[in-house]
Amino acid sequence: MNQTHSVKQKTHQFLIILLPILVTQLTLFSMNFFDTVMSGHASARDLAGVAIGSSIWSPVFTGLNGILLSLSPIVSQLVGAKQNNEVPFKVIQGIYLAVAIASAVILCGTFLLDPILNGMSLETQVRQIAHDYLIALAFGIVPLFIYTVLRCFMDALGQTRVSMFIILLSLPINVGLNYLLIFGKWGFPRLGGVGAGYATAITYWCIMFISFAVIARVKPFSDYRVFSRWFRLSLSAWKEQLKIGVPIGFAIFFETSIFAAVTLLMSGYDTATIAAHQAALNFASFLYMVPMSISMTLTIAVGFEVGAKRSKDARQYSFLGIGIALMMSVICAIALILFNEQVAGFYTTDPTVLELTKQFLIYAIFFQLSDAIATPIQGALRGYKDVNSAFLVALISYWILGLPIGYLLANYLAFGAFGYWIGLISGLAFGAIFLMGRLLRIQRRHSAPSPARQLR
Known part of the structure; x- marks a missing residue:
């Protein structure tokens, strides 16, 4: 990144960083998108099984993976403060931490997966598909977490186009393997939704190895000589990353x-309702990649300016990001209204599931506005290294307010399964309001003159 001196320059630099991140996030999510879509065309049971498996894996992955995102503000502030010599040590410790977290996930899954699935009211075949899908995904957990660390390093330098190209290279691999393993083409076994899990795991290994090669050989990453020395494990470095990362992880975990x-x-509803809910939620999550990408961009931009002690520039970037997110959210909402039936048709040809999906998608429109405010603010706060507030807001907004509202509407009023979606929308709205208040307070704190300056 470079210092900017006007809103026009900031907008230009912001978009240069944002667009590759957006493409990367959309492509990464496309793996899950194609898993869901292609499984849905295998059968409704495969779609439901992958839906249940994804619903268990997604919060675990995003929450724990969120811990590793702490490397972005750490590196961006070091670069902004021109302390580049400390970067390799931070990256290597991040890799060690990623392996430790991934290993813990695999160990816990060994003991907890069956009890979780057995406690749900699922058809036997749906339960088995969900179980085997998660086992398949487990083979890709270690490389996925390591890749997150490597990507945080690349993105923190403002080189977001590089991670974009890496993911774009991997998407055809994922889709091709899905085709072979889900439908049993070219002599491969027909695994249905389970095949999507194996395809994704293999793809994760690919993007990790490509990232290692790029950082070692391509400038400006090679200038840092990240892999020239494998430092000893440092618990103090882990403590620094965990101090920032754990609240980020919990905030993301509570939201997802x-x-x-x-x-x-919803496992108490029929298979068609579960499948339709997952299809609509999958597409809403696809649209969520827009504010999420803006959030990641804000972490880099705000972190860089905070490291350089330019509070005015950090504040301008914050509101620039929120404005862009709101504009893009309105565009996405309009598109979802106009192409409601076409979007539902991506996921299924079953008439019952198709009609239910169209109804769920209407509720998904309202996710967009709240996400366009709350998610970018979280990214800006991470740039300030203010992470505990987002964690508390997520807990209160989603679990103490949103979920009870949804449960009440679904079980005690006439809204049925749609009541849960209204609860989700309420939680997102509460979160947006609370986070905006926190951001304004942090910005005032950073803008206030220090005691030394006041004495002068």
Whole structure:
């Protein structure tokens, strides 16, 4: 990144960083998107099984993966403060931490997966598909977490186009393997939704190895000589990353797990309702990649300016990001209204599931506005290294307010399964309001003159 001196320059630099991140996030999510879509065309049971499996894995992955995102503000502030010599040590410790977290996930899954699935009211075949899908995904957990660390390093330098190209290279691999393993083409076994899990795991290994090669050989990454020395494990470095990362992880976990909880609560409905809910939620999550990408861009931009002690520039970037997110959210909402039936048709040809999906998609429109405010603010706060507030807001907004509202509407009023979606929308709206108040307070704190300056 470079210092900017006008809103026009900031907008130009912001978009240069944002667009590759957006393409990367959309492509990464496309793996899950194609898993869901292609499984849905295998059968409704495969779609439901992948839906249940994804609903269990998604909050675990995003929450724990969120811990590793702490490397972005750490590196961006070091670069902004021109302390580049400290970067390799931070990256290597991040890799060690990623392996440790991934290993813990695999170990816990060994003992907890069967009890979780057995506690749900699922058809036997749906339960088996969900179980085997998660086992297949487990083979890709370690490389996925390591890749996150490597990507945080690349993105923190403002080189977001590189991670974009890496993911774009991997998408055809994922789709091709899905085709072979889900439908049993070219002599491969027909695994249905389970095949999507194996395809994604293999793809994760590919993007990790490509990232290693790029960082070692391509400038400006090679200038840092990240892999020239494998430092000894440092618990103090882990503590620094965990101090920032754990609240980020919990905030993301509370936000994503509320969607997973709703999916699990819906296991009491029929297979068609579960499939339609997952299809609509999958597409809403696809649109969520827009504010999420803006959030990641804000972490880099705000972190860079905070590291350089330019509070005015950090504040301008914050509101620039929120404005762009709101504009893009309105565009996405209009598109979803105009192409409601076509979007539903991506996921299924079953008439019952198709009609239910169209209804769920109407509710998904309202996600966009709240996400366009709350998600970018979280990214800006991470740039300030203010992470505990987002964690508390997520807990209160989604679990203490949103989920009870949804449960009440679904079980005690006439809204049925749609009541849960209204609860989700309410939680997102509460979160947006609370986070805006926190951001304004942090910005005032950073803009206030220091005591030394006041004495002068």
